[in-house]
Each structure stands twice: as structure tokens, then as C-alpha cells.
Amino acid sequence: MGGNCNTRPKRRAVHGVFLLDKPSGLTSNAALQQVRRLFRAEKAGHTGTLDPFAEGLLPVALGEASKFASWQLHADKTYRADVLLGVRTTTGDLEGETVQTRPVDVDRAAVERALAAFRGDISQVPPMYSALKVDGRPMYEYARAGIELVREARTVQIHALDLIAFDAPRMSIEVRCSAGTYIRTLAEDIGEQLGCGAHLTRLVRLSSGGFELQQAHGINWLEQVDETVRDDILLPVDALVAHLPRLDVAADIAQDLLHGRHPQLHTVAAGMYRIYDGTQFAGLAERDERGIMFPRRMMSVGMALES
Numbered sequence: 001m002g003g004n005c006n007t008r009p010k011r012r013a014v015h016g017v018f019l020l021d022k023p024s025g026l027t028s029n030a031a032l033q034q035v036r037r038l039f040r041a042e043k044a045g046h047t048g049t050l051d052p053f054a055e056g057l058l059p060v061a062l063g064e065a066s067k068f069a070s071w072q073l074h075a076d077k078t079y080r081a082d083v084l085l086g087v088r089t090t091t092g093d094l095e096g097e098t099v100q101t102r103p104v105d106v107d108r109a110a111v112e113r114a115l116a117a118f119r120g121d122i123s124q125v126p127p128m129y130s131a132l133k134v135d136g137r138p139m140y141e142y143a144r145a146g147i148e149l150v151r152e153a154r155t156v157q158i159h160a161l162d163l164i165a166f167d168a169p170r171m172s173i174e175v176r177c178s179a180g181t182y183i184r185t186l187a188e189d190i191g192e193q194l195g196c197g198a199h200l201t202r203l204v205r206l207s208s209g210g211f212e213l214q215q216a217h218g219i220n221w222l223e224q225v226d227e228t229v230r231d232d233i234l235l236p237v238d239a240l241v242a243h244l245p246r247l248d249v250a251a252d253i254a255q256d257l258l259h260g261r262h263p264q265l266h267t268v269a270a271g272m273y274r275i276y277d278g279t280q281f282a283g284l285a286e287r288d289e290r291g292i293m294f295p296r297r298m299m300s301v302g303m304a305l306e307s
Contacts, residue, residue: 013063019060057205080202086198090129091143103196111194117193120157139151253293285298
């Protein structure tokens, strides 16, 4: 009789953060599943999607780190965008069909003046070709099916907007912005401000929260190294919440929190904290004004990891 023909690799408990340099043309979920497969991880999640057209930094949370992925969703992001002036497309990028062409009669000074109008708080309407989900489906799926959805404008923050290169009709900009900012919409709006229209020809995420693209590795690299090397480059679980203040507590308080109890602690101010028992990261807990600690997102009991 033949043996078991199932050669699927056995999943394992692996915990940490892998910084992926996502290639263009791949959905964030497809990239996530490739990383999960190569690590043979039991669980995986990412910290906010990149559109398929976009490339660059995509932090992937493995194992227990997936519990804390949502804490990166609202982190600031930095992008480099290559823009072609004078041409509008259906998608706001080079993958769409041209819908309008106009002459480009602007110089660098005019571009700098236009950029100034988009720094600070601005209002944006999310583009149809985006990964924003409606009823569980990304909007770009509706757009590809020819369905136009009503979208409400929302306020986003442009912390920095710099002109990196300009050679009409092409330019490159670097944007540091709040989560939820759509760079293709920003490029289109800048094009309208200049009176010529525009679309993206390339979009690269350079940073997300405290993570930088320079720290990231591509899928091809991941495929070529052995498992020990992969594990060695994982960042610790608590890297996802490094922006929160650290609080070291006694072992009994950490155990109470890990088991869902509400210990009292009067030595710190109210707020959200990263909780540690010595060098062990236990999770996130919030202290209220009465001194009561509430577990908000804790490691599994017995799974607290060294930071």
C-alpha cells in the first residue's frame, strides 16, 4: 500500500514580526499567505493593507504577534510616489485606462506652491481603486466590476510633503501622513490644483510606525534562506506596541492580568501600558483613574516571550 502522500509542511508555533518588502502586483493577503507558508506559521496577520499596485513595507505579524497587529493600523506612514502630470486614468495609476490628457505648463515653483496647499489637515474621498473594504470586499473589486459606490469624504493629516524630483511632466514626492491617507487621490488632487491632472506611476511605502523599509526583506530572499535564518530576523512581538509606555510589574500582578483579573496598581498614572514581568512581555493593560488594571490584549497564558 502507498504511504501518506500529503506533503504539506507541518505548521508550527512561531511568534514575531516579519518586515516584508511587498512587490507590486500582489495583494497584501496573498503576500501574507506566502510569508505564513514559508515560516510554517500557525497564525499570521498584517498591520494594514497595501493596494496591489503599491509596493514596499508591509509588517507581517506571526503567531502571538497577530493579537497586536491592530495597534499599528493607526500608525503614521511614509511613501514615495512617482507621478505623471497631464494624464488622468480610471484607477489613478498606470494600470488604468486614460480618461483625459491635458498640456503640462508648470515649473518647479508652481509645483511647490501646489504642494503647500496639501500640507496639514485635508479632506479626501477614498478612491474606488483601493483596498478599503465594503461588505467584506475591497473596493477595487467593485470598481473592476464596473460598480461605483458612494464614498464620504474624510479628513486626513499630511505631516510632510516634499518634492524629491521634478522633470516635467514627471515628478516624485515623499509624503508622511496619517493612516487612511490615499496617495493616488493626493496625486490626482495635486494634478487638478496644477490644472493638468495626474496619476501615479509608482508607489512605495517607506515606513509604517517605527518600522522602516530598509529593515525589510523580500519574498525571494525569504525563499532562499533556511528556517533558522528566517527565525533570527523576526522582530519580537512587542515591537508592534513599542510606542506605548512600558510598565514593569510584580509577578502576581502579571499573572492576574494574564488570567483576566483586574489587580489594583496605584504607583502609575492612568493610561495604556506594555506590561512586563521582568524581561517577559505579558501584553497590554489599561489603568483607570481608580488604580484598577484592565487586561486589554494579553499573551496566551504560558506564552509570555522574552523581549
